[in-house]
Amino acid sequence: MTSILTNGAAISALDTLRSINNHLEATQQRISSGLRVRTASDNAAYWSISTTMRSDNMALSTVADALGLGAAKIDTTYTGLESTVDILSEFRAKLVAAKEPGIDKSKIQKELNQFKEQLKSIAASSSFSGVNWLETNVPQNLRHLPSLPTDIVSSFIRSSDGSVRVGTTTIDVAEISLFNLGGGGSLQKSPGSLGTIGGFRTASLNAVGVGGTDIRATTGFPFALTSSDVISFDVAVDGLISQTVTIDKTLVDATLGIANGNIATHAAFATVLNQALVAAGVDSYVYADLTGSQLTFISKGNTGAPTSSVVVDNITRNPPGPTGFSSGYEQRATTGLPLVLSVGEQINLDISVDGLASQTLTIDDSLINSSLGVVNGTINDADDYVAVLTQALINAGAGSNIQVMKVFGSSIRFTSTESSGGSFSGVTLSNIVRTPSGASGLAGGGSIGSAAYVRANGYYAQAQYTFTTPFTVTSGSLISFDVKVGTGTQTTINIDRNLVDAALGTSDGLVNSAAAMATVLSQALTGQDVTVTSSGSQVIFDIDPAQGFSANFLISDVSDNVKYRGADFDIVDVDITDPVNDLDNYIDGVDAMLERVVNSAAALGAIKTRVDIQTDFAHTLMDTLDKGIGRLVDAEMGEASTRLKALQTQQQLGIQALQIANSNAENILQLFNQ
Structure with a gap:
């Protein structure tokens, strides 16, 4: 329908052109801003999320900067x-060197003094932006504080409920400080420190x-005993038991499980000896121990x-023969027998046993x-001479010190019984003279054998x-150590302030001498048989004599309950x-x-690693958030560009359509011109 009042085609073309222009404007805004959601009106949900996350990202950027500042502080301190x-390693080495005798x-x-100054300089200069963790000014002793925390910002966290908080990494400066105004730094004395406990700890x-x-x-060895042979010796233990x-053969056979009385080896002899001690009833006081061919009788x-000793002597065998013990002797062959001494004749000889006169x-x-039951003064053979x-x-008066026996057919051996008290075992013959001159019956140049024995007193x-x-020892301090005596059980001994004061009759817990230390330890060890x-600077521990000479004791694991091992x-x-001043205490x-x-x-160093990781993570997280925000609100520029060209074309077409619609009205206007 054609109307003179309304141009419907033009209105339609205008509406189309207006819509195209609106879309064109929106597309141009996306291209110019790079955003498809620029305001809340574009997409309220996406705009809200992106705005919040952009704000969080700005906070993360600040966190990253703070991490950099914290890392700088850590690097400086480290x-x-x-x-x-x-x-400190050099300092300790110098202290060890000072232990060398004769060193200046x-x-x-002087070297140590320079090290001290350098340590103070390091602590004072380890500062970044006015923050110094190595030289602190806390008025309290750091060891008395539970901690001295300082925080560095390490994260920005948004919870699922929408709340936010700033995460921090805590550093305990009390554990790091070298020097503190109120004490307690790593290079300062530890309050309540017991050091080496007066040398007791080490x-x-x-x-x-x-x-x-x-x-x-x-x-x-080997040698055998017949039914008539007996070896005997005396044993004295501790000067009390003798x-x-x-x-004899019966003992040997029963002990070794044989029937011939043969003692073949050193070990078999030791076994027989210990059984003989049992038979004599002294095995509870002494025993025999064999090492190689050396036999030791031990109390x-x-x-x-009050003393411990063993004396073995009067070693004899009847009839004479090997005893198993290596005893000193001199052996002479007999010659010119039979030998007759007439009235007025005599033979003199000097004999020394065990080094004595x-x-x-x-x-x-x-x-x-008288010896042979004869009347003619005749010695017929070696047996008579023995x-x-x-x-x-x-x-x-030497009959108990020397045993005389026949050996090797016609030779005579003079053997020490080791009962003379001399310093070794041996027999020496000399000055064998017959008066008037004549044969003595003993050959010259005899063979000599000596055997040393060693006796030593025991000690507790x-x-x-x-x-x-x-x-x-301060209030609350506790010294502990373990003590074990003999075969008894191990016991833990504790020393606290009350025990120290009670033992010394003081009230300050001070142990200032060896005498005081001995008094305290003696009190602590009451009932422990120690x-x-x-004596002077020595603290001396003695076992109770009732435990016996062979008992031992061990004191170990000396420690204290002071929180910090310190100087x-x-x-x-x-x-x-x-x-x-004690060098060992300094070294410790x-x-x-x-x-x-x-x-x-x-x-x-561990915190430094964590901060480095957190810094990298913060940067990565910011990049990730940027990507996430971009996916929500960024314009797709390729699509927007294509759309812009299409809309521009549509705009031209819309203008042309509007022109056409307006030109149709000219035909109506011509009616009014006629």
Whole structure:
């Protein structure tokens, strides 16, 4: 329908053109801004999310900057700690060098003083942006504080409920500080530190008692005992127990499970000896121990005597023969027998046993007649000569010290019974003379055998250490150690402030001398069979004699309950030129300082790694959030560009359509011109 009032085609074309222009404007805005959601009216949900996340991303950017600042502080502090470790290592090495006898400690002290200044310089200069974690100004002692935390910003967190919070990484400055105004830094003394506990902590207190011994060689194996043979010897233990021990064929056979009385080896002999001690009833006091061919009689040290000893002597065999013991002897062949001494004739010979002064033996016709039951003064063979010599020794008072026997057919052996008290076992013959001149019946140049034996007194278990530096047991401090006596159970002993004050009659917990330390330890060890005394600077531990000479004791695992293993001095106070100061205490204390600084550096290094990781994560997270926001609100420029061209074309077409619609109205207007 054509109307003079309304141009419907033009209105339609205008509406189309207006719509195209609106779309064209929106597309142009997307292209110019790069956003498809620029305002809340574009997409309220996406706009809200993107706006919130952009705000969060700005916060994350600030977190990343804060992490960089924190990393700089950590790097600065870590560098200072690394340098401190190096200097402390050198410091400790110099202290160890000062232990060398004859070294000039004053020169070493000069080096130590320079190290001290360098340590203070490191602590003072390890500052970043006015923050210094190595030199702090806290008025309290850091060891008395539960912690001294400082935080560095490490994250920005939005929870599922929409709330936000800032995450931090906490660093305990109390564990890092080297020097603090109120004390407690790693290079300062530890409050309540007991140091080496006056040298007790590092003392070696493992004491073993030893019973008295009689050591001698064994020899002559194999040898056998017949039913008529008896070996005997006397054994005395601790000067209280004395018993004659006998060995016969019956004992040998029963002990070794044989029937021929043969003792074939050193070991078999030791077995027989111990059984003989049992038979004699002294096995609870002494025993025999074999090492190689050396036999040791050892006192068990349980007789209650104040000393411990073993004496084995009067070793004999009847009839004469090998005893298994290596005893000193001299052996002479007989010659010119039979031998006759007339009235007025005599044979004299000097004999020495076990290194003692010589005695002169005299043989005359009356001795021969009485010894052999004859009347003609005749010695017919070696057996007769043994009988005569034995009686001559008895007459001279040496019969118990020397045994005479026939060996190898016609030779005579003079053997020490080792009962003379001499320093070794041996027999020496000399000056064999017949008066008037004539044959003596004994050949010259005899063979000599000597056997040393060693006797040593025993001693009770004892240990000692040198008291070094005074220390104070504070309230709440506890010293602990383990003690084990003999075969008893191990017991833990505790020493606290109350025990110290009660033992010393004081109220300050101070232990300032070896005497005081001995008093405290003696009180603590009551009922443990260990007594403690002092002598000068020595603290001496003795086992209760009732435990026996062979008992031992061990004191170990000395420790305390102080929270920090630390020094009882400041590093800047170290002075090795003062004889009052103990080098071992300095070495132990500096080692504790070094250990603490190393632990601090390790902990800070771990935090540094975490901060580096968190920094990388923050940057990655910001990039990820940018991508996520872009997916929500960014315009797709390729699509927008194509759409823009299409809309521009549509706009041209719309304008042309509007022109056409307007031109149709000219035909109507011509009606009014006619």
